[in-house]
Amino acid sequence: MSFLFGGGNRSVEGSVDPAKIEMAMAELDMITDVFNRLVTSCHTKCISSTPNNHRYIEGELLKGESVCIDRCTAKFFEVNKKVGERMSAMGNAAQSSGTFGR
Amino acid sequence: MSTPTPPPPPSPSPPPLQGNYSASPALPPTPGGKVIPPAPAATTSTPTPNAIPPKPELAPLTGFRSALQHTGIPRSVLLYKPRLPSQRWMIFWSVLGTVSFTYYYDRKECERIRRETIERVQSRGQEPLEGGSLGVPRRVVVWGGKWGGDEDEDRALRYFRKYVKPYLVAAGIDYHLPTSPLHGSITRQIHAQVLSTRRQALGLESPKPHLDLPGVLSPEEVRQKELEGGVVLVGRQSMKEFLEGLRRGWMGGVDSWDWEKEVENKLENDGVFEERVESVNLPVSVDSSETLTEQHLVDPAATTTAPSKPIGGLGFLSRPGAPPSTFSMGMGSDLPNTPATPLIPSHYHVPPSPLPPQPPILLLPFVNHVGFMQIPQMIGSWFNERRRVSAGSQAALALIESRTRPFDPLVDLEFDKGSERFYNKAAKELPKRIETARKDYYEALRPRVEEARKYELGQREMTDEEKKSGKVWRVDELKEERKKKELRWMGNQEGWEIVRPESEPTWDQRWEAWLNVFDLPKNGEGPDK
Numbered sequence: 001m002s003f004l005f006g007g008g009n010r011s012v013e014g015s016v017d018p019a020k021i022e023m024a025m026a027e028l029d030m031i032t033d034v035f036n037r038l039v040t041s042c043h044t045k046c047i048s049s050t051p052n053n054h055r056y057i058e059g060e061l062l063k064g065e066s067v068c069i070d071r072c073t074a075k076f077f078e079v080n081k082k083v084g085e086r087m088s089a090m091g092n093a094a095q096s097s098g099t100f101g102r
Numbered sequence: 103m104s105t106p107t108p109p110p111p112p113s114p115s116p117p118p119l120q121g122n123y124s125a126s127p128a129l130p131p132t133p134g135g136k137v138i139p140p141a142p143a144a145t146t147s148t149p150t151p152n153a154i155p156p157k158p159e160l161a162p163l164t165g166f167r168s169a170l171q172h173t174g175i176p177r178s179v180l181l182y183k184p185r186l187p188s189q190r191w192m193i194f195w196s197v198l199g200t201v202s203f204t205y206y207y208d209r210k211e212c213e214r215i216r217r218e219t220i221e222r223v224q225s226r227g228q229e230p231l232e233g234g235s236l237g238v239p240r241r242v243v244v245w246g247g248k249w250g251g252d253e254d255e256d257r258a259l260r261y262f263r264k265y266v267k268p269y270l271v272a273a274g275i276d277y278h279l280p281t282s283p284l285h286g287s288i289t290r291q292i293h294a295q296v297l298s299t300r301r302q303a304l305g306l307e308s309p310k311p312h313l314d315l316p317g318v319l320s321p322e323e324v325r326q327k328e329l330e331g332g333v334v335l336v337g338r339q340s341m342k343e344f345l346e347g348l349r350r351g352w353m354g355g356v357d358s359w360d361w362e363k364e365v366e367n368k369l370e371n372d373g374v375f376e377e378r379v380e381s382v383n384l385p386v387s388v389d390s391s392e393t394l395t396e397q398h399l400v401d402p403a404a405t406t407t408a409p410s411k412p413i414g415g416l417g418f419l420s421r422p423g424a425p426p427s428t429f430s431m432g433m434g435s436d437l438p439n440t441p442a443t444p445l446i447p448s449h450y451h452v453p454p455s456p457l458p459p460q461p462p463i464l465l466l467p468f469v470n471h472v473g474f475m476q477i478p479q480m481i482g483s484w485f486n487e488r489r490r491v492s493a494g495s496q497a498a499l500a501l502i503e504s505r506t507r508p509f510d511p512l513v514d515l516e517f518d519k520g521s522e523r524f525y526n527k528a529a530k531e532l533p534k535r536i537e538t539a540r541k542d543y544y545e546a547l548r549p550r551v552e553e554a555r556k557y558e559l560g561q562r563e564m565t566d567e568e569k570k571s572g573k574v575w576r577v578d579e580l581k582e583e584r585k586k587k588e589l590r591w592m593g594n595q596e597g598w599e600i601v602r603p604e605s606e607p608t609w610d611q612r613w614e615a616w617l618n619v620f621d622l623p624k625n626g627e628g629p630d631k
Contacts (some may be wrong), residue, residue, distance in 0.1 A: 011355075056191050057228075058228075060230035060231060060234055061230070061234060061235045061237075062227065062228050062229065062230060062231060062274065062550050063226065063227050063228070063229055063230075063231050063240075063273075063274030063275075064227030064228060064271070064272065064273075064274035065274075066231045066235070066237065066239050066274065067227075067239050067271070067274050067275065067276045068271070070239075070276065071276070086278050091585075
């Protein structure tokens with residue numbers, strides 16, 4: 001991607017391209033954000049849904065919790081993917097037509 | 103309402119005249135509290151003729167009523183006697199009451215059964231998972247085949263999700279729901295799975311690369327987990343498809359097989375997209391339309407050159423075990439296998455003996471009422487939700503508690519047979535409908551192919567419509583479209599042959615004592631009865 005950001009002619013040994021760093025940071029932020037949201041929603045759903053529902057009563061992961069977390073994670077990513085696809089489709093449409101969604 | 107209405111009930115007799123408070127104290131109370139009927143002679147014997155005839159005297163109140171007489175409570179209240187409402191109101195209220203109570207009772211029972219079953223299995227979900235956070239819980243595979251005559255292919259799986267899944271969730275059992283969009287999808291998926299297992303065992307196919315990471319199970323462990331899990335078959339149609347899949351997988355040869363490729367090979371050279379010979383180009387297009395109407399589905403190439411075979415006979419390809427004609431020999435079986443055949447020794451094709459163990463099977467009864475004629479059953483089942491909830495909970499209990507018994511062909515092949523009479527007309531006419539759709543499609547396809555070819559050869563410009571939409575159909579796109587349609591048609595035809603009520607479920611004598619089923623409790627046992 002260096003040709004995109006003009007990194008080709010500036011790449012001096014030892015120096016770091018700030019644009020790349022920014023991109024990497026943005027990427028990292030995004031991944032962290034997705035991960036945090038995933039943890040929050042699946043923890044809320046599976047581990048501490050109701051206070052008297054044997055919350056943390058065992059040190060180990062329980063069978064029910066394990067199944068729930070598995071499915072919750074899979075579902076989260078599936079939804080994430082679908083929403084992402086839809087958003088990018090809308091974005092493309094907006095770019096080509098100049099309006100957003102109308 | 104067409105029922106003859108009963109004659110209107112006699113209007114209720116007027117209540118006894120009340121409210122004459124001034125008159126009652128003046129009356130001398132009769133000893134013994136007898137009611138004094140107003141004397142008819144009293145009015146005639148009054149001396150003044152113009153006086154208003156006195157109101158009939160009211161009966162004195164007795165008992166507690168007499169005690170309350172002077173407290174200001176109206177006499178009408180004291181004398182109130184409840185009466186039944188009129189006949190029509192009675193009918194209305196009793197019908198309304200019965201219907202609402204039936205519904206209420208039904209849903210309350212459902213609630214109770216669900217609660218009790220969940221309480222019974224809940225402790226299993228609260229056991230620690232073996233292997234800690236990297237452990238793998240028990241997992242069942244659920245097959246729900248398409249119900250004939252219903253375009254909604256998710257019905258059987260939805261039934262599972264509604265009536266069995268909640269208990270599995272409570273018990274901490276994972277479930278996998280593969281979709282089966284066509285008739286016969288289960289058969290084909292099972293066939294492919296079994297075949298791949300067999301081929302891997304024989305070394306004809308490289309096994310999936312095994313990642314040596316924590317939490318990734320080795321193939322043996324995966325196999326062990328599968329056997330501990332189980333298979334749920336929703337409805338008789340799924341059982342038929344599943345057994346047929348087992349037969350094709352375990353009892354057939356081990357040549358590599360891919361359904362889509364098989365269909366592609368069948369379609370490849372049937373001549374629908376064949377180039378015509380230039381010299382006969384014009385007359386052919388005229389002739390062939392006539393032949394089409396006569397012979398339903400004739401390969402357009404049949405009128406020209408080339409290896410010609412009627413497409414109308416495609417039905418035979420979909421029948422399992424049908425003797426392959428020359429056409430399918432040429433296209434279907436020989437060609438795809440040519441590269442593999444010389445490599446596979448003939449004894450590889452012999453089914454393994456003994457057959458490797460299979461996970462136990464749960465047979466879950468399922469009926470889907472579709473269509474106008476089955477509205478009474480739909481209404482009936484709406485008020486009898488508890489039957490399905492109970493059946494679902496018992497099935498789930500058998501699965502969760504892993505009570506198994508050997509598959510008994512005499513009993514289990516008859517499983518849920520009654521449900522098959524609910525296939526409606528649309529289901530039974532499926533082959534005919536497919537034939538019609540196919541005929542119409544091929545009739546419409548021919549001119550489209552010619553147009554596309556002309557455009558590709560530069561013999562014509564875009565038409566106005568194409569300019570407007572900016573899209574011109576290419577021959578390759580048409581081929582793709584036709585393949586998709588044929589996949590649906592052939593798949594459904596083949597599957598319906600397996601599922602239709604007349605065909606018996608597949609069974610093989612060599613399968614004795616091979617399969618296991620989860621043992622459902624007999625009627626009268628269990629907590630829900």
